[in-house]
Structure formats: structure tokens, C-alpha cells
Amino acid sequence: MKTLKSLLLLAMLAMALFACKEDEEINPIDENPDEILDGISGDMTEIDFERGETYKVVGDLVVPQNASVTIPAGVTLEFQEGPNGEAWFIDVFGSLYIKGEEGARVTLTASQELIEGPKNNGIGQLWGGVIGTNVAGDLVILYTDILYAGGAAREENAMAQPATGGGGELNAGDASYALYYIRQAQMRQDGIFVLNNSKIAFCPDDAIRINGGKTLMTYNTFEVTGGTGGDAVNIKAATSGDFAFNLFYNLATNGLKSADTGPGERGRCHTNFYNNTILNSGYRRAEPGRGAGLNYESDSYGDVHNNLLVNNRFGLRLVSGESQPRVESINYGYNWNYGAVQTITDEFYPTSATSSVGLIGNDPRTPIPSTDVAGAPQENDPMFENYDPSTFTFGGNSSVSTDPLSRNISPIPAGADFHLKADSPALTGGITDFDPVHTAYTTLDGSMTFTPPAPRAFFGAFGTRN
Template sequence: MKFKHIFTAMAFAAVVLAGCEKANKDVDTTPQNGSAIGDVSGVWTKGSVHEIKGDIIVPEGKTLTIEAGVTVLMDATTKPEIVIKGNLYSLGTAESPVKFTVSDAYRTDANKFGKLWGGILAAPTCTELVLDHTILEYGGNTTSDASTSVKMGLYKAVAGENLPALWFSNVNGKLIVQNCIIRNFQEDCTYIEGGKIIFANNVFYTTGVSGGEAMNFKSGCLADVAYNLVYSANTNALKLSNSGDRIPQAYIIAYNNTMINTGWRRPTAKGGSVWLEATVHADLYNNLFANTRFGIKRDPKKPEDNRSKNDYNWYYGFDQATVNQFQVGSNDIVAGGTHDVRGTKAGDNDPKFVNFPLSNPVTSPDFNTAWDFHLQGNSPALGKGTANFTRHHKAGIALSNGLTYISPEPATYIGAYGTKL
């Protein structure tokens, strides 16, 4: 009888252990730490570390919530992709951001442009995706015929594509990307093909080997894009397009963004600051262009919607070659409004950043986190913006988990940062 009891206890323990092992790997998980491959959902709890050993998928109808301080450690050998068919909420804080990264041994200058994992790929069945106080770095792997994304028909669904940090593709979905840092990616940071969207208070740098945008929006997008800093994107800070012919027509309202040194590393002269094409409807206000290649530029063969507007934008060039690039009448530069500040001589309209060497080489992708792009108290860009326009999501985007995100109010200074408090 005693042996029978011992055997029963051992069998029960084995079942429990097997259940724990499964929970630690895939569905409805709440482990402090774990490893993952295959299907995942549930909650990854505050401060935990999750080693991603292979491609992971949030199944349709399921949700993965990632709490503050979680580290999602991508295996640089298997180079996993993260596929979201359900919903994803990555909810970090300023003090404890969520981080999608690789181990310290791979965080080297040789891997400056990542390629060590794929990206976050949200299928058309993903209805809600939030990245808040989240860091994405060292990804952008190139797809092959064996890639899960290619087999599932996701993103561009062919081998040889460099994956973005984030792809979203549901025109009826809701996408929030705010307070994030996206860095060290091979090509595009984001590639967005639809949805009600807020991109706010993000920083993009050290991305794009030979091409790639910081924020790339296509048809189906209704987006408010505000208070973002883009440093030395290989091509454009903002590529705004209605390509794809999805409904609704792409309508992007971009305001109070700061763009520094963008576009100079692209081998051809397609763009470098804001690129407009294919009947996109784009309204652009209070944006600061410093040492960027071009200003707001159009595709002359496929121009923007004629209802588009831009005014109250600020242009600065340290040298004459840069100033010449953004003059209206050349390079397919889009004419702005009467309140634009656009000088004709090198050094005109210094925005007076708190700490940034305006002579910094425009071809360098290296970012110094000690730089401070706030405006000094005597900056001429203070008080030169406008709040007299309506943004898409002033009333907010309400999500099924009870959270509501509101696009930020515009400021009357130019750029992403006013004076330091």
C-alpha cells in the first residue's frame, strides 16, 4: 500500500512538472523567468527575463502582455522572429523599460546594424498592439525561404527581405508606439500598412546600412506622429505613401518632430527628411530639420494628395551644401507655408540645442546619448509653432484591455523638445 501511495505521488509530480515545463515555454505563461519557442500568450511578469530560442507566435484570439522591466533576450544564433496573430501589449515605464535585445557578447560595433533577430511582425489578424517605453535593438535579419514570416505570407513574404523592427498590417487595428527607442537595425525601423495609429515621443538612431526609413507609413493608416527624434536615418525620417490602395487613404498628421542628419548615408538621392508619394494625405507642422538631406520632398511622378498642408517648419544647415538641398524650386522640394523658417545661407536659423555639435559629420550613424536636443531659453524656435490644427486621435484610441491612448497636444515651439523644465 505504501508503495502504491509513493507511485501515485510520483506520477502526480510528473504531471505537475510537465505542466510547468509547458507553461514555461508557451501558452498562458506567468513565469518570473523562462525560455520560449512556439506559441506564447498570457503575462510575462515585471522584471523577468525570457530567452527566445526560436520563432514565437502569439496565436489569433490570444494576448501577450509584457510588464515593466522585462528583458526579451533573442538568440543571436537562431535569429528568431516574433509573429503577432493575436494582441501584444509591451508596457514598460521610464524607469523600467521593456527591452528586446541580444546578449552582451553580441552588442558590439561589428553588429552595429543588428541582423541578429527578425522583428515584431503583426499579421492582419492582430487587432491591437502597444509598444510603450520599449527598446527594440540589434534586429532586422534577412529572410530566407525557411523563415516563418515567408512561409506564413507575412511582411513582403519573400526571401531576401530585411525585416523591420515593427510591421503592422491591419487597417482596422489599433497601434500605439510611444516612449520607445528603436536602434541598431539593418533597414526600416517601422513599416506600417494600416490602422488607427499614434507614434509619439520615440527616438530612432543607428539604423539602415544602405537604405531604410525610421517611420514608413502606407495606405490604410490614420496616424498622428509627434515628438519623435530621428537621428541619421539612412534615408527618410518619414516616408509617407498611399501605396497599396487600402482603405482608408493614408492620412498622416506629423507635428513637433526633430530630424537630425537624416538621408545623407543613402547612396541615391531619393529622400532624406520627409518623402511624400502616391496620393498620401499629409499635414506637417512644427517640424525641425537640422542638417538633413532635403526637407519635405515629393515623388514628382506620383505626388501627394493636393489637400496636404505644411507650414511652421524650421530648416537649418551648418554648411552651404546642406542649405542648398532644401531650397524650394530644386530637388522636388515641396513648398511650405508663409510661417516656415528657411534661410539661404549656411548657419541661418541656428535652433540652439542645449547640447549637440552642429558640425557633427552628417554621414556618421553613431549616436551620443549625452546629446540634448532641448532648446535653450534663447532659441529662436520657441514660440514659432502652431496649435491651430486638428489631429486624428484627440479623443483617444480605446483598447480592449481598458487602456486609452491620446495623441499629444501640439506645442507652439518647433521640434520635439522645448526648453528643459
Template sequence: MKTILNKLMAVCALGIMLSACHKAEVVNISQPFVSVANGITSDTLKGTIKGTLLAGKTYYFKSDITVNDGDTLLLQSGVHLIAIGDGLSAATSPEIFMHGTFISLGTKDAPNFITVKNAADLHTQAAAQNYTNVFFGWWGGINCTPAAATTANPSPKGGDAIIKWTHIEFAGGPAGANDNTAIYPSGSPRYNIYFGNVTKNLIIEDSWFFGAKDDNIQVGGGHISIMRNTFELCGGVGGEFFNMKTGTLGDIAYNVFIGSATNATKISDSGTSGIQCTAAVYNNTMIDGGFRQTKSGRGGSIDFEKGARGRAYNNLIVNCRFGLRITPDADFTNVAYGNQYFYGYSPAIVAQFYSADGAPSVTANKAASDIYSTTPQANNPMFYAFDVNQYNFTANPGPLSANVQTYPSVAIGTSNLKLQSASPGLGKGKTDFSPLGSVTATGTYGTTITPPGKDIGAYQNDGTGNQH
């Protein structure tokens, strides 16, 4: 397993822990012109589709849609793709089966939405359909995998998923006969996105995710670059914001994770791909995570387990049920960590900055570069506009039901998560390491990797980092 990974990482002069593959952020790309191939003019999608969803238009689907191997579905900016579903069965919770390439090119001024009806009202908070029942699971999400082999196509390749400035929300409808039971057992909730293709890229930049019933995104193999996104309130009684399995390699940086049921990120080498799951998790902001997980001993922020390896630096972890967790079965000697900034409202949260069932633990292996205190409510990160003490966590927090940890208590809303000039997190980031850089493509259909920042968390005092 490690031999294959080491060959992949040979391009880095010093290996994963001290690599120097990327020294500067890829320059910002000017607004691209994206040509139209097979422009789709009907507002109703069904069956097998390919082509371009045209800028500014709204499209609907109420049954499963499929993009075949070798085909592409591209969303120009300002597209609204609306799932008409009730979440009661697989037949009435439509899914997108993406066996080809998926590209959603929203922009800052004209983002795309892949959501349920009344989305426009929801984002002005004028409708209650889904904020009232946030974990109901109205549709089936996007499933990105190679197609099943056939005589005509014995070796389907699948495609990349490239998602920029896009809102994806409210998936979780129960799986049915069309789903692969290795991914979704019958009746289980489906994710906002499932991606599984060890040879292809999952690129998600500057986008928003909300209201998945279980996992928000699960990756069963692939090259990933997850940059500058916002993840809010996913998972009813379990589920991760970003769950990566064996065969997954890449970077998770400058994201805001707020209100996860379990972890913000789980890095696990469970599976049989033969390519060791490896992630660089840096400069993220993680808030109020882990409290809806009903199973004991898990959930909160960053979790390395089951043979996974990588690094974790410069993450701001605020009021999460558990802090950095590296379980005994992780590849601990190949996990580098430090420069985490912890804040806890209550004694129980402070006691789990370093998870008691892992290393680093409360008594050993803590990083000297971390910012933490054994005193509750010490080291307030000093956000410009977010009260870290607004939610009255109990002395032994969790599990909390969704009707207790409500949308207003864990949503960003009009908050500003940048750090004030007196914050202890400014200037305390580690910058002498490089992203993993598993995704090498750049430009309109590639990634823009933001390198490690000198300030802890997703927002940098110089204006770089998360742009939400």
C-alpha cells in the same frame, strides 16, 4: 478612396486640414496595476506562446515564437526579452509572429528591452558586439499581422500593438520560408516592427528604436499614434525610421529622429487598401538624416508621396540631406504644411530645404511661416547640449557609408535636445490645428496624445513633449 476616408473623418467638424477633434492632451495616467494572466515562469520561449512576461525578469528565444489570433502577450515593466541570433539566416535569426495582441508596458523607471544578448552591456557602452556592427541585423523583429485564414478560423482578426517605454533594437536578419513574401521577399532584411492591420491600432509611446538594418518600422495599414519616441541610427544603405503605406491613418508627434538612412517619416499611399494614407506629422526633431541612402534624390526628413495626404507643422529639421518633400504624385492639394524650422551646415543642405523634385520647391510654394535662411549655418537652433556643426558634411553630402557616418557622430548619447531660451524656435509653433486622432482609445491600453505645441520641435519649454 477619398470617400471612405471622408466618412472616417466625419467626426472632425472641419475635416483633416482644419479639424477640431482634440483640443487638449489626454491627462497623464497614474501608474497602472496590471494583473497577471498566465504568468510565464520559464526563461526560454519557443513555439506558440501567450500570457504575461513577469516584471523584472529576463527571457530568451532562439527560434521563432508565435502568438495566435485571439491570444495576448503582455510584458510587464522591466522585462528583458533577448533574441539569440547570428543574423546569418532566417533559421538563426528568430522572429516574433504576432497574430494576436502585443502589449509592452515598460515604465520610465523600469523600461522594457527587446534586443539581443549583451544589451545591458551595450547600454553602458561596455561591449562592442553591435555598436561595431550596428546594421548587421541579428534577429527577425516583430511581425504584427492577422494569421492566415484556415478552415477552423476563416476570418482571423489580428490584434493591437501597444508599446510604451520600451527599447527595440538590432533587427534585420534575412527573411525565410516562414515570412510572407508580400512583406519580405526571400532573403530581404526584416524590420524592428512590421504592422499591417487596417482595423487595429499601433500605439508607440515614449520608446526607443535603434540599429535596424533596413526600415525600422513599416506599417501596411492601421490606426497609429506614435508619440514622444526616440529613433536613432537605422538603415545601412537604405530604409526609413517610420514608413507608412496605404490604409494607415494617424499621428506622428514629439519624436526625435537622428541618423536615418533615408527619411525620418515616409507617408505613401502605395497599395490597394482603398483607405487613403494620411498622417499628421508635427513637433518632431529630425537630425542628420538621409546621408546613407545610396539612391539619388531621396532621403532626409519628411516625405509625402504616391497619393498620400496629411499635414506637417512645427518640425525642427537639422542637417538633413533633404527637407520637406512632397512629390508630384502626392495628394498635394490635401497636404497642409508650415512652421518648419530648417538648419543646414553646408550650401548643398541649404539648397534642399525644399526638395527640388517636389512641392514645396526651392522656387515655389514655400511656407511664409517657416524659419530658414539661404546662408549655411544661419539660424542655429541652440540645443542645450548638441553641437549641430560637429559633423563636417561635404559640399555635396551623401551618400555616406556607415563607417564614415559613425555611431558617435549621430547618436544622442548624453546630449540635450531641448532649446535654449534664445532659440529662434521658441514660440514659433502653430497650435490652431488638432491631431488626426485616428486612435481613440486612451488609458493604460490606449494612447496619450500630446497636442500641437507652441515651440518648434519635440521638446517644449514648459516641460511637455518628448520626455527622453
């Protein structure tokens, strides 16, 4: 009896296998496992992100409150255009960790159709951005390229809701930021915001706006950010942290700006800017008095040293008037300035010749430091490995003071190398005996700790290639 049952069972299994085989022939297994996966949207905790895969984003993505999501190395998210022209966002109410690696970067970008289409005007707006809300935990982004972001916010997005402060950081229809993070007054103040070894390029306004939080940004590239306004990194109240060894190229306004304003807690806007390279920036800002390479205002303060400022509309600006920074707590000097033409060298320290009057050299509390490098046009060439700053023009205007607006949105030239040559005079002369704002940046779960890099005696972000 057992033998008969066994034979019947084997027969049934054989029939089932034969049926499966026929189904396979009708619906064969995907022979291209590396092709782009089906569209994703919604709750990111329900998406199993796999290393090296590409995903089409067909709706807003959300990290729920108190949840944690990790995007592994090599992942690409391609944001598609919505059926009614929507730009899709990543709204972060929990913690988001984007863990690209040096040889396997993560990419957040628009679809190829959008990049090649008529909506691409050179300054992004093709998808939304990554938005850390006032209940978010950590936002950690490593070895990631964030391209063509800054699309219009919608009423249902966090950017237009109280989750980003007040009634919303933006109104529906406003161009957004590539990255946003907030620590609103009288709400949670823990968690960290870290951006390391990443690139942000092509966005219409601020690339990053930070309304509070413990922040570390190092070894990043910012390229063509802002249309007729917008800073690469716009830092607001209660933000404290270290910003170092970053490259900024062709920005609308400032590379780094600190101001103790916005929805964060007052009195704690302490930011160090050191060993950054900022080139060809400030000329797309519509207002004639704005566009410094580095900017402190409205009771912000920190150490600002060893920066390489090349052909910018203005140099380091400590804002005068009612919006002054905390002058007694700012340590500046040991910065290198280069200008290809007289109208640039005239404004290494914004003067009374423009509406951008700064404190340096114009107030007895803030003299021009003898430790800075600043000279006549084309003096003090930092000697880049492969880039000639003497050829720079800012759009054919006669004066950066009277007619600064430029429509130039050219990216970094192919082959450009902003390391310093072995015989560069900018390899020495910096200062190294100042402390970071924070000695460590540790995630909420304690699994990752980031240490700010020590300052280097060379000027700028790179030193020599070898």
C-alpha cells in the same frame, strides 16, 4: 487504534520530510532568483512573463490568433542566435501589449554575445523583429527599447508568408524591419498600433513599416536606422494617424514617409507629422535623389507643422511627377530648417539641381511658405541645450547632390541634449490650431485609450528642459 494510526502517520510524514531535506541538499534551491531564466520560444500564451525578469529567446515566439499577450514592465528579452545562425522573430497573430513604464522599461535586444561579436556591423540584423500580421488585433508598445533588430526572414516566418500581404512582405533571406503592422485590403481593419515613449536603434532597413491601420507614435527616439536605405517610419496605404514629439537621429533616408501604396486600402493615407526633431539624416541612402527629413507622396496627405529639421540631406519633400501626394489636402509650413553648409541649405526644398525635385517652390500649387524658418548656412541655430549643429559634416563629400552616400553610423553623442535653451529663437512661432487625425486610439477590449498630444508652439520635440 486511532492513536496508533496517528503515530504511524506522523512517522511517515517525518520520513518524507527527511527525504525532502536530503533532496534539497543534493539539488539546492536557486539562490540567484534574478539570474537569466531558461530559454523561451513558441506560444507566448504559455509563458508567464514576470515583471523585471530577463528571458533568453531561443526560437521564434508567436502570439496566436484571437489571443492576447502582455509583457509587463521591466522585462528583458535577449534574442540568442539560432544553431544555424537564425534570427528569431515575434510573430503576432493576436494582440500584443508591451507595457513598459518610465522607471521600468522593457527591452528587446540581442544577446551580449551577438552584440560583441563579428555579426554586429552597427546596423543590427542580430534578431528578427515584432511582426503584426493581417489577422493581428492591437499592437501597443510603451516605454520599450527595441535594439539590433532586422535579422533575415526565413520561409517559415510571417514576413515571408501571405500573413504579411501578397506572398509575403519579404522574401526569405531579406533583412527585416524592427516593427511591422498590416491592415490588408478586404481584411480586418480594426485594432490600433501605438508606439509611445520608446526607442528603436540599429537596424538595417526601415525601422518600422506600416501597411495600414490606426496608428499613434509619440515621444519616441529613432537612432541609426537603415544601412544604404530605409526610413525610420515607412507609412503605406490605409494608415491614418498622428506622429509627434519624436526624435530622429542619423537615419539612412527619411524620418517619416507617407505613400498611398502597398497592400492596404487606397485613399485613406492621412498622417499628421508635427513637433518632431530630425537631425543628420538622409546621407546613407544610395540613390542620389532620396533622403528627405519628411516625405509625402502617392496620394498621401496630412498636416506637417512645427518640425525642427537640422542638417538633413533634404527638407520637407512633396514628391513631384507621377507619385505626387494629395496636394489639395496637405497643409504645410511653420517648420524650422537649419543647415551647417551651403549644399544643405540649397536643398531645404528639393530643387531642380538634384534628381530629388519636389513640389515646394517648383509648382504654383505649393509655394515656399513664409511661415517657415530657413536661411543661409549656420543661420537660425535652434540652440540646443547640449549639441552644436554647426560642426556637422556628412562624410566629407563635396555635395549632397552628387555624392551623398556616407558610411557614418555613429549613435547620438554621449551627453547630447536636444531640448532648447531658455533663450532659443525656436521656442515660439509654431502653429497650434489644427486637429489630430484621430481624437482617441482605443484598444479592442476598451481597456486602454490613448489621446494624441496637442501641438506646441515651439519647434521640434522637446521645448525647454524645465
